[in-house]
Amino acid sequence: MMSSIPSPIPVLSPLRMQRHPRAVVALMVVLLFAGGGLMMHAESQIQVLGLLAAFLAVFAIADRTPLGQEISAMCGDYGGFANGVAFVCALSLIAVFHGEHYTLLMLATVALFSTACIALNLQLAFAGIANFAGAAFFVLGSYTAAVLTAYTEVPHLMILMVAGLVTGATGVILLLPVLRTRGHYAALVTIAFGLLLRSLLEVNDTLGGPQGMKIKGFSAFGLDFNLISSIGPWDVSFYLPYAVLSISIFAVAFTLIRRIERSWIGIALDTVRCDETAASVFGLSIARWKVVAFLIGNAVIGVAGALYGMMNGFVTPNGSGLGDSLLMLSIIVLGGLGNFWGAVVAAMVILVIPEKLQAIQEYRLLIFALLVLAILLFRPSGILPRPIRDLSRFIGRPGADA
Amino acid sequence: MSAPLLTCGGLTMRFDGLVALDGLDIEVAKGETVGLVGPNGSGKTTFFNVVTGLYKPSAGSVLLDARDLFAKPPQMIGRAGVARTFQRSRLMLDQSVFDNIVVGALCRLDLGLLTNLFRRRRWSDELGLMFERARALAQRFNPVIADRLFQPAGSFTMIDRRRIEICRALIGTPRLLLLDEPSAGMTHDETRQLMDDLLAFRQEMPDLAVILVEHEMDVIRRVSDRCVVLNFGRKIFEGSFDALIANPDVQTAYLGVSQ
Ligand SMILES: Nc1ncnc2c1ncn2[C@@H]1O[C@H](COP(=O)(O)OP(=O)(O)OP(=O)(O)O)[C@@H](O)[C@H]1O
Ligand SMILES: [Mg+2]
Numbered sequence: 001m002m003s004s005i006p007s008p009i010p011v012l013s014p015l016r017m018q019r020h021p022r023a024v025v026a027l028m029v030v031l032l033f034a035g036g037g038l039m040m041h042a043e044s045q046i047q048v049l050g051l052l053a054a055f056l057a058v059f060a061i062a063d064r065t066p067l068g069q070e071i072s073a074m075c076g077d078y079g080g081f082a083n084g085v086a087f088v089c090a091l092s093l094i095a096v097f098h099g100e101h102y103t104l105l106m107l108a109t110v111a112l113f114s115t116a117c118i119a120l121n122l123q124l125a126f127a128g129i130a131n132f133a134g135a136a137f138f139v140l141g142s143y144t145a146a147v148l149t150a151y152t153e154v155p156h157l158m159i160l161m162v163a164g165l166v167t168g169a170t171g172v173i174l175l176l177p178v179l180r181t182r183g184h185y186a187a188l189v190t191i192a193f194g195l196l197l198r199s200l201l202e203v204n205d206t207l208g209g210p211q212g213m214k215i216k217g218f219s220a221f222g223l224d225f226n227l228i229s230s231i232g233p234w235d236v237s238f239y240l241p242y243a244v245l246s247i248s249i250f251a252v253a254f255t256l257i258r259r260i261e262r263s264w265i266g267i268a269l270d271t272v273r274c275d276e277t278a279a280s281v282f283g284l285s286i287a288r289w290k291v292v293a294f295l296i297g298n299a300v301i302g303v304a305g306a307l308y309g310m311m312n313g314f315v316t317p318n319g320s321g322l323g324d325s326l327l328m329l330s331i332i333v334l335g336g337l338g339n340f341w342g343a344v345v346a347a348m349v350i351l352v353i354p355e356k357l358q359a360i361q362e363y364r365l366l367i368f369a370l371l372v373l374a375i376l377l378f379r380p381s382g383i384l385p386r387p388i389r390d391l392s393r394f395i396g397r398p399g400a401d402a
Numbered sequence: 403m404s405a406p407l408l409t410c411g412g413l414t415m416r417f418d419g420l421v422a423l424d425g426l427d428i429e430v431a432k433g434e435t436v437g438l439v440g441p442n443g444s445g446k447t448t449f450f451n452v453v454t455g456l457y458k459p460s461a462g463s464v465l466l467d468a469r470d471l472f473a474k475p476p477q478m479i480g481r482a483g484v485a486r487t488f489q490r491s492r493l494m495l496d497q498s499v500f501d502n503i504v505v506g507a508l509c510r511l512d513l514g515l516l517t518n519l520f521r522r523r524r525w526s527d528e529l530g531l532m533f534e535r536a537r538a539l540a541q542r543f544n545p546v547i548a549d550r551l552f553q554p555a556g557s558f559t560m561i562d563r564r565r566i567e568i569c570r571a572l573i574g575t576p577r578l579l580l581l582d583e584p585s586a587g588m589t590h591d592e593t594r595q596l597m598d599d600l601l602a603f604r605q606e607m608p609d610l611a612v613i614l615v616e617h618e619m620d621v622i623r624r625v626s627d628r629c630v631v632l633n634f635g636r637k638i639f640e641g642s643f644d645a646l647i648a649n650p651d652v653q654t655a656y657l658g659v660s661q
Binding site: 256259260263264265267268270271274275277278279280281282283284285286292388389390391392394395396397 | 478498505506519526552
């Protein structure tokens with residue numbers, strides 16, 4: 001063996017950046033969020049196209065050049081720190097756009113759909129359960145909020161939890177009969193559930209039929225979110241508290257599911273997905289882990305759906321179709337199965353860009369389908385591939401990350 | 403010799419018309435290494451699959467330490483202390499070596515949601531423990547693996563993957579270890595090395611019972627206390643290696659002469 005292997009000279013060394021990794025990481029996150037915020041805010045087509053080009057350029061640099069790869073790796077190594085900075089950045093965006101209804105609505109929408117997509121990641125990317133009813137569970141969460149606000153005085157924070165319980169329990173009831181089967185039965189059951197729920201909602205008059213239901217705005221801590229119009233000296237949009245709450249729910253779901261991934265449970269889920277035979281031979285209960293992932297995933301989707309409904313003030317059966325569920329699944333495939341930030345990026349691409357680029361609005365589904373096909377062909381692990389789980393950083397440092 | 407750990411009686415496995423195991427009686431004592439040999443298709447892997455619960459046997463009995471494991475679900479058998487490797491490697495190639503190895507002990511770790519999500523200190527302590535164990539095991543079979551525990555298993559050679567599989571089977575401190583052709587694809591020297599490592603490990607776990615399926619007779623001679631020969635799912639010989647070599651039935655079976 002050679003006694004000393006010359007270490008590769010980091011590209012950054014002339015810039016001395018690697019001495020301040022946190023500064024580099026923070027700067028990157030701030031830049032990305034600033035870009036994302038501008039994108040949501042942008043009105044002129046030129047601005048949108050310019051930002052899009054800038055994002056593609058940044059992505060190409062991060063993906064293809066040594067410098068970019070080094071910075072990306074840094075962001076991975078300081079993942080927990082980067083996530084913290086991201087949270088602060090998201091709150092800062094809300095502060096910056098405090099008066100703009102539309103931008104804040106879009107921000108909250110992206111946060112809530114990203115939350116649902118992270119939950120789908122838990123189910124599909126980790127446990128290997130394809131849930132073709134993501135949108136149905138989301139809408140079920142909204143309807144739960146609609147019914148509870150209409151007929152009861154349950155505190156609204158509690159309603160979010162009840163919605164999670166309802167969707168979580170519904171999912172488990174669906175899954176139980178097919179737990180013993182292998183193959184695609186679970187996927188088929190979710191498809192059937194989505195169709196069933198939609199037709200049930202459409203014919204049920206107490207639930208408003210095809211017109212759906214009105215939902216009362218969210219109120220908690222003695223604040224009715226819909227009535228908020230100023231904080232101190234600032235005039236703010238009533239979407240501001242919704243955006244803050246949405247981002248917070250996203251952060252909680254993110255942390256929760258990240259911790260699941262980076263724990264024994266994450267390894268158990270991966271084993272169950274990759275090789276049921278090996279998993280069972282080594283004493284893992286396949287049924288148990290599938291139920292856990294499906295339950296937690298659907299509960300998270302239900303909470304996000306409930307708040308989304310309360311923010312919009314109404315819910316209809318429309319959003320619960322197979323098409324919407326497929327869209328959610330495509331978001332996580334596009335973003336990179338198992339990569340949470342990938343899901344956020346893809347959610348931005350799907351939810352924000354078509355709103356901004358009038359030219360493509362009519363063809364949004366077509367363009368989106370082509371995009372997913374292109375990704376599957378040329379970059380099958382998605383925009384941001386899932387990084388390998390490296391538990392070494394937690395040895396003796398339980399607080400590292402997330 | 404101590405009391406038998408594994409007792410199989412009249413074990414029979416039929417696939418439609420084919421009888422893959424035919425009234426097989428096998429006993430393995432604590433601390434014993436049994437070499438299981440037989441021509442291709444004689445039922446060795448089927449025997450492992452039946453013992454580990456992957457196949458539901460058609461008839462017979464399986465007892466581990468007087469506990470009935472006949473036709474029980476695999477996870478129950480795994481938890482009872484039976485571990486194995488597979489003839490065709492089954493690793494999660496995209497996951498790290500450590501993740502793969504720790505799977506072997508997972509069902510003995512604290513899998514509670516509360517601990518894994520919120521009592522991270524407690525979890526991290528357990529992680530540290532498992533890391534040390536995985537490293538020590540990997541170190542024994544190939545130090546290169548020990549140095550690269552957090553790289554994807556798919557980045558290793560086939561031979562190292564077999565070693566990783568053995569580490570996975572050992573980390574849960576099983577009572578019975580089933581090795582299905584662990585040296586397949588290895589050169590003579592690598593096979594010898596692997597067996598030396600296994601024997602050394604054996605010293606530390608004197609109670610561990612091992613059944614080794616192996617085509618290389620030299621390996622069988624070195625490591626097994628006793629040999630069992632299968633042919634067409636039936637036991638045609640049981641005894642010492644020297645007796646095996648001299649046995650005319652075994653020779654006929656291997657030379658493919660009709661019985
Ligand atoms: N799942 C199955 N379905 C049908 N037949 C099977 C199945 N598994 C094994 N067999 C048959 O049972 C017989 C025994 O196969 P087995 O794999 O146990 O042999 P083996 O001794 O391990 O052989 P080798 O040395 O090639 O690994 C073979 O004829 C095989 O085709
Ligand atoms: Mg075999």
